[in-house]
Structures are given as C-alpha cells and as structure tokens.
Amino acid sequence: MDGLFLGGLGFAAAIAMIFLEVPVAVALGLVGIIGSGLIIGAEGAMAIGATTVWDSLTNYTLTMLPLFVLMGNVAANCGLSSKLYQSMSVLIGHRRGGLALATIGASAGFGMISGSSLATTATMGRIALPEMQEAGYSRSLSAGSVAAGGTLGILIPPSTVLVIYAFIAEQSIRELLLATAGPITLAVLLYCLAIWVPIWMGWSSAPQRTRAVGAERRAAWAELLPPVGIFGIIMGGLYSGVFTANETAAIGAAVVLAYGALSRRLSFAGLVSALMDTAMTCGALYLVLIGANLFNFFLTLSGLPFSLTGLFTGILDQPLMVILLMLAIYLALGTLMDSLAMLLLTVPLFVPVAQAAGIDLVWFGIFAVMVVEMGLITPPVGMNLFVLKTVQPGIKLTELWKGATPFVIADLIRVLIIIAIPAIVIWLPHHAI
C-alpha cells in the first residue's frame, strides 16, 4: 500500500479514535505501531516501538515534566491556588469587573498547576461562578471570564503543553518558556479590555463591592508573595541562565516543598496526595509522549509531512497565508478535541511546513498553543464552554456564547498582533543570557 495513502488513512484513524474518546496516547500509539508495521514490516515496527518506549522513559529533557507537575500539586495542597483567588478577590474585587479579573488571574494560576484548560474551567467554574453570581455579575460575563481564564494558564510557565511541544518539535524549552512573556502580558491587557468594554457599554453588569479594609488588604498582599516568589524563581533562573530548564523545575519543586514544610501548610497527608496526583498525571503524560513518538515515526515513514509541505509549495513564500491557513485548521479542530490532542496530531505535520516557510519554530510553538487554546472557547462549540455548561447546567448556551465572544475577539487580536510583530514573542528568547 502506498505510504502516503497509509499516512492519510492513519491520520484520519487517529482523529476518529480521539473523537470516539479513545485515550489520546492509545489512539496515536496504535496508529503509530500498526501503521509503521504496514510500511516497514512487523519486525521493524517492534524494534522502533522498543526504542521509543525506552528513549521516552529515560529522556533527560522530559524529567522537567514530572518536576513541574510535582511543584504544582504541592502548591495546590499548600492552598496556594485557592488563596490566590481569595487574595485577588480582596485586592481588586471592589473595582468594576474586579471579581472577573480575579477569576482570570486565579484561573491562570490554577492552569499553571493543572496544565489542562478543561480541568481549570471545571474547577474554577465551581469556585468563582457562584461568588460572581452572588455579587450580581451577569452570567455571561462570569462564564466568559472562567472559560477564558482556563486557556491563559496553559501558556504561563511552567507550561506542560510547551514542554511537550519542545520535545516533539525538538526546540529549546528555555527559549519557549521565555517567549511566553510578551504574549502573556498582551493577554492580561486584552482580557482586561474584554471585561471592561462590555461593562462600559452596558452589555454586562458587574456591581462594585465594598473596598476591603487595611488589615485585610495587607493579609491579601502577604498571601500573594509565595506564588509570585516561586514564579520569580522560575523566570529569574531561566532568564539569567543560572539554571537549566530541568534544574529550574527541580529547584521550583524543592522550593515549594520547603515552603509547605516551613509554613506548616503542607501536611503529611497533603504531601502524600500531591505525590500520588503527580504520579497519576505523569504516568498518563509519559504514555501520551510514547504514543506521540510512535505516531510521529509512522508519519515520517509515510512521507505525509513532506507531501503536505509540497501541497503548501505555492504559498510557502507567503508565510502569512500559511499561518492563516493553520489558524483556520486549529480553530476548526478546537471544536472537537482538547489542546494536547490537537497539538500532538498537528505538530508533526505543521512544523516541517512552518520551517519550509521560514517561520521561527519558537514563535510557531507559542502561536500554536495560543490558537489551540482559543479554539476551546470559540462559539458555538468550544470545549471549555461545554465543560462550563456541565458544571453549571443553569447557564444557557447563548449566555456562554455571549460571555466568550469578547475574549475570543481579544485572543484574535492577540494572535494578529504577534503575527504582525513577531518580536513580541521571539525578542526575549533570542536576547536572553
């Protein structure tokens, strides 16, 4: 059978299986092994399978993944994520739209920890939605800020999705993490506008609350110091070049463990729970990476990525067209699947095309993650919106769409800005020490 035909068939089979809720790792891995077997024979496919499993398990670069996850889980068990929402709610909740801003900030913090937009949306939906509704916020604004906040955390270091992109696309994780600084700053500014503009225009209601008193505000500031300090250590270490990305992850985990022990916020039961949650998450992530590697190998054998580059030949000298085409594909896929699944499926195909079109692959990684996350809140069928609907069945879909629209516009503007000014993404990584 023609390799190219098999490649296309395998790709379609993987999408179909993921859509049918077969685990992502299983779908990619099965297609990878069976497809490779059909091209190079069973012996060759098994040899590749064995090498892939061993290399994925013992890859030094990937060790940062469990360490970042451990750091996040210990932080969650110390109560850092819930304190983040409470502190931000005290500090800015009295401003118009302040609770929505606090929700975005806390969702970003929780997203950093969980690494999943869907999990963040589900969790923050339960915490923040009732509080905003009680404060008189319109349901569309409340839901929109929870759904959008869930997407922001995935880009903030330590981003597990970016670590996985770095592994698959063979890019520097340090450069990718540094490249997030500009887009995150832009996102914060544009999300503020996405909250304020509908309020100013009278489309959403967000009543002001009473300002917290001095002692309460000081306590809230004090609660913000540990997460800010930990984030500072991560970004400071990476930026200064004092630590490698792997060392940063280990030091981050050690600092959070030390903070939990010294502040007595981490009980023994909390530590056990954090270790078990980390193990559960990492077992699943490593299996995904094994599946993705097997799938990549099969695609390379089939010649599909090179043929796709050939299909793009007519527009390779117009990188903007290539990017816009990919943007459309990601937005369409966002209606069907989770961000990780989308990236694992598309990165092996799109990276050779991006490279051929002269697009910086660090920039492309940030672009892909941003667009994939945008797909999750794009009406009518963004997956974060469905998760919110499940968490809060009382919310109408039309309210969810109305609430998500300003954030989708903000995301679209952000994507257009980084397309127009790529330096926002690539200046820092290319100029860091």
Place this chain on the structure above:
Amino acid sequence: MDRNPKKLFATGFLLAAGACFVFGTAVTVSDVILRATSGANVPAAIELTSLSIGLGALLSMPIGYAYRAHVTAKLLSELSPTRFSRPLGIVSTIASVLFAALLAWIMGRHALEKFGGPQTTPDLGLRMDIALAVVAVTLLLALAAAV
C-alpha cells in the same frame, strides 16, 4: 483503613512513583548546590535523574490503566452521557487493552533478546537486560490493569 487490594496496589505504586520523583528532585538540587559551592558535580547526576523519573512514570502507568486516568478528549459523552458513555467506554477499553498488549509484547520480546547481553547504561553501568525486564514486567502489569 481501606483494605481493598486494588486500592492498596495503586497506593503502593503511586507512592513508589512519587518517591522516584522526589529522589530525582533531590539529585538535581544537590547537583546545583554542589556545583555552586565547590564546582563539583554529583556523579552520574543526569542518568540518576533520568532513570529515577522514568521509573516513576513507568510505575504510574498500570494505575493509569486501572483507573482509566488517561488524557481523553471527551465531547460526545459530555453532550449526551446516557447515549454515548457506555458504547464509547467499550471502544476505549478495547483499544486500551490492545495498546497495552502491544507495548508489553514489544518490550517483553526486546528484554528477552537482550537477556544475558553485555550492554549497560552509560554512566551508572546498570545491566540493560535487567532494566528492560523491569519495563516489560511493569507493562505486563499495565496490561492486566487495562483488562
């Protein structure tokens, strides 16, 4: 205390995996501190970290299968749980068992091929056949958990 064997088995494996991650953290942090203070390194720090963290991830895999904790894009079953949850669950289980069986077979065969061979890991000098046997046995447990 809960004496459910499945839960005890899962707790044991997850805690062992967690201990591997803490060990990997300790090795890396010690290496950084040693380098900063005396310019020296922990011997074979990179391989120690890679192997301990890889072992942690491996030990977690059977539990991931047992508790169906894999990364899955749930759309249809979220939209209509009564209609889709059961049939899609069956499809997912069959595919998972097939994948677990393939991986266990591939690694078991590979471990047998290397059995008694001279290969060792580069820095620590651990025997590769033993390391591969550990992987194969754990993946066999993952297959049992998937079934």
